[in-house]
Amino acid sequence: MMKICCIGAGYVGGPTMAMIALNCHDIDVAVVDIAAPRINAWNSSNLPIFEPGLDDVVKACRGRNLFFSTDVEKHVAEADIVFVSVNTPTKLRGLGAGKAADLTYWESAARMIADVSTTDKIVVEKSTVPVKTAEAIEKILNHNSNGIQFQILSNPEFLAEGTAIEDLMKPDRVLIGGRETPDGKKAIETLKDVYAHWVPADRIITMNLWSAELSKLAANALLAQRISSVNAMSALCEATGADVSEVAYAVGKDSRIGPRFLNASVGYGGSCFQKDILNLVYICECNGLTEVANYWKQVVQINDYQKARFVKRVVSSMFNTVSGKKIAILGFAFKKDTGDTRETAAMDVCRGLIGDKAQLSIYDPQVTREQILRDLAVDKLDWDHPRHLQQSLNSKHVSVVSDPYEATKGAHGVCILTEWDEFKTLEYERIYKSMQKPAFVFDGRNVIDVNELRKIGFIVYSVGKPLDPWVKDLPAAPPS
Ligand SMILES: NC(=O)c1ccc[n+]([C@@H]2O[C@H](COP(=O)([O-])OP(=O)(O)OC[C@H]3O[C@@H](n4cnc5c(N)ncnc54)[C@H](O)[C@@H]3O)[C@@H](O)[C@H]2O)c1
Numbered sequence: 160m161m162k163i164c165c166i167g168a169g170y171v172g173g174p175t176m177a178m179i180a181l182n183c184h185d186i187d188v189a190v191v192d193i194a195a196p197r198i199n200a201w202n203s204s205n206l207p208i209f210e211p212g213l214d215d216v217v218k219a220c221r222g223r224n225l226f227f228s229t230d231v232e233k234h235v236a237e238a239d240i241v242f243v244s245v246n247t248p249t250k251l252r253g254l255g256a257g258k259a260a261d262l263t264y265w266e267s268a269a270r271m272i273a274d275v276s277t278t279d280k281i282v283v284e285k286s287t288v289p290v291k292t293a294e295a296i297e298k299i300l301n302h303n304s305n306g307i308q309f310q311i312l313s314n315p316e317f318l319a320e321g322t323a324i325e326d327l328m329k330p331d332r333v334l335i336g337g338r339e340t341p342d343g344k345k346a347i348e349t350l351k352d353v354y355a356h357w358v359p360a361d362r363i364i365t366m367n368l369w370s371a372e373l374s375k376l377a378a379n380a381l382l383a384q385r386i387s388s389v390n391a392m393s394a395l396c397e398a399t400g401a402d403v404s405e406v407a408y409a410v411g412k413d414s415r416i417g418p419r420f421l422n423a424s425v426g427y428g429g430s431c432f433q434k435d436i437l438n439l440v441y442i443c444e445c446n447g448l449t450e451v452a453n454y455w456k457q458v459v460q461i462n463d464y465q466k467a468r469f470v471k472r473v474v475s476s477m478f479n480t481v482s483g484k485k486i487a488i489l490g491f492a493f494k495k496d497t498g499d500t501r502e503t504a505a506m507d508v509c510r511g512l513i514g515d516k517a518q519l520s521i522y523d524p525q526v527t528r529e530q531i532l533r534d535l536a537v538d539k540l541d542w543d544h545p546r547h548l549q550q551s552l553n554s555k556h557v558s559v560v561s562d563p564y565e566a567t568k569g570a571h572g573v574c575i576l577t578e579w580d581e582f583k584t585l586e587y588e589r590i591y592k593s594m595q596k597p598a599f600v601f602d603g604r605n606v607i608d609v610n611e612l613r614k615i616g617f618i619v620y621s622v623g624k625p626l627d628p629w630v631k632d633l634p635a636a637p638p639s
């Protein structure tokens with residue numbers, strides 16, 4: 160029986176391996192991690208990540224051909240294929256700080272694979288890595304191999320959180336990059352056979368290693384660019400009276416552009432977009448491509464601008480100060496249907512409002528109080544490092560509550576920062592009655608019915624929508 164081991168039991172390692180186990184009864188899959196609490200959670204009824212459909216998949220195969228363990232070395236030693244799905248955060252210090260990918264976790268995993276292996280192995284890059292990483296990994300493995308043969312493949316993951324199970328079950332494509340040598344081609348075929356258990360052959364694309372590595376960065380850069388484009392347009396809509404939803408609809412009707420991924424928002428978040436674009440920028444700079452680097456940098460800058468613009472709208476609408484005012488924050492996750500908060504726009508918005516001395520009352524249906532307080536305490540870019548290095552915020556400016564009506568009670572303003580479906584159907588009349596007046600709603604996700612809320616009496620700002628008369632005469636982006 161073929162054995163697969165995946166190093167890293169995170170958002171990618173857990174669901175992708177569960178999907179392989181579900182579809183490949185003839186393969187034993189072990190997911191290993193150094194974080195014992197994470198592994199314990201994978202082995203419990205309370206999985207460490209919230210992802211629709213994941214519980215059922217895990218339940219169907221855990222203990223059958225899917226195992227979660229902290230015995231990293233044992234499972235790596237026994238495996239025929241080792242996936243590496245560890246964190247690849249943005250480097251915080253030294254050369255390339257603030258842009259380059261930090262490959263510390265990847266390198267230590269590679270050295271461990273070399274140390275414990277006694278049989279030939281295929282090593283698969285599942286983490287998102289800079290182009291040419293496979294070359295470095297090959298060197299580490301082969302210089303420490305004791306005669307063992309390693310083939311390195313790039314198999315980047317394209318799942319989006321919130322729809323991970325659907326994306327894994329019916330992927331748009333599976334990408335496998337490998338060396339163009341006989342052994343490289345054989346390794347590609349072996350991995351292809353795994354996916355062929357459930358993915359149609361025409362969706363499994365093979366290519367050279369560097370194309371596969373770069374395609375992952377390119378896909379995320381283009382997706383993020385689309386959001387920054389529509390967000391840039393949202394600022395112009397507010398200035399001109401156009402409605403960004405109508406503009407996006409009209410634009411998306413062009414079959415060359417397509418309708419998806421054109422929702423204006425308070426800014427994209429998530430663990431990947433910013434990190435991967437910064438990484439791409441760094442690679443361009445290292446290759447002397449300054450203009451190309453600046454082009455992609457702008458996608459991140461517009462995203463930062465969009466978040467800052469939102470905070471300024473809130474402050475300037477509320478008489479230019481939020482000091483001491485209660486503001487309800489509805490939604491903290493970086494998108495709906497996930498409890499993940501990595502690089503969530505809510506973090507920057509909350510920090511901006513706390514900077515202006517607001518009293519925040521935060522509600523999110525999936526994010527825990529501990530997570531929110533930890534997020535608001537860590538420095539930007541520091542979040543993708545081990546948890547024991549992180550602290551919790553101890554601030555009189557923030558409370559986290561478990562009910563949206565408690566969050567909004569007595570508040571001067573409400574900021575909607577995640578597009579949770581439940582925010583569409585809240586009892587806004589009840590919320591209005593319980594708030595200070597004038598009562599403001601700032602919708603960073605365009606989830607509420609602006610006209611309905613204005614009828615109730617709210618002063619409403621909704622990203623990229625025609626402005627409320629109250630907000631209209633205030634500058635779009637007052638000086639900071
Ligand atoms: N989250 C996503 O939606 C997504 C999608 C596609 C690609 N990616 C990429 O996949 C990679 C992993 O992302 P993630 O979201 O799963 O991260 P994650 O933080 O959820 O999981 C990574 C896990 O690796 C473990 N780990 C780190 N070093 C280890 C080691 N030496 N041995 C054993 N375990 C170790 C950590 O403890 C952690 O549990 C990143 O490169 C990311 O860019 C993420």
Ligand SMILES: O=c1ccn([C@@H]2O[C@H](COP(=O)(O)OP(=O)(O)O[C@H]3O[C@H](CO)[C@@H](O)[C@H](O)[C@H]3O)[C@@H](O)[C@H]2O)c(=O)[nH]1
Pocket residue numbers: 287316317318319320321379382386419420421422423424425426427428429430431432493494495
């Ligand atoms: O029209 C849109 C679509 C998305 N977003 C925001 O963009 C961010 C990212 O959303 P999404 O791409 O759906 O989620 P991720 O889980 O970050 O997935 C992205 O990043 C993953 C990690 O690399 C890739 O695997 C996926 O293909 C890629 O979509 C979130 O904050 C969304 O709210 C918008 O603001 N407007």
